[in-house]
Amino acid sequence: MRIYSDKNHIIPKAMLDHGDKVVPWNLEAIQSELERVRKEK
Numbered sequence: 001m002r003i004y005s006d007k008n009h010i011i012p013k014a015m016l017d018h019g020d021k022v023v024p025w026n027l028e029a030i031q032s033e034l035e036r037v038r039k040e041k
Contacts, residue, residue: 002015002023003019003022003024003025003030004023004024004025005024021033
């Protein structure tokens, strides 16, 4: 997972190809993603 704060942030192609999750530097978004991952386990 990659967390970013810049709106013009460029996601590396390798991450996109691999299907890595990218979330904004926003507490609500980060917590939501962490909760989703915990539920998958």
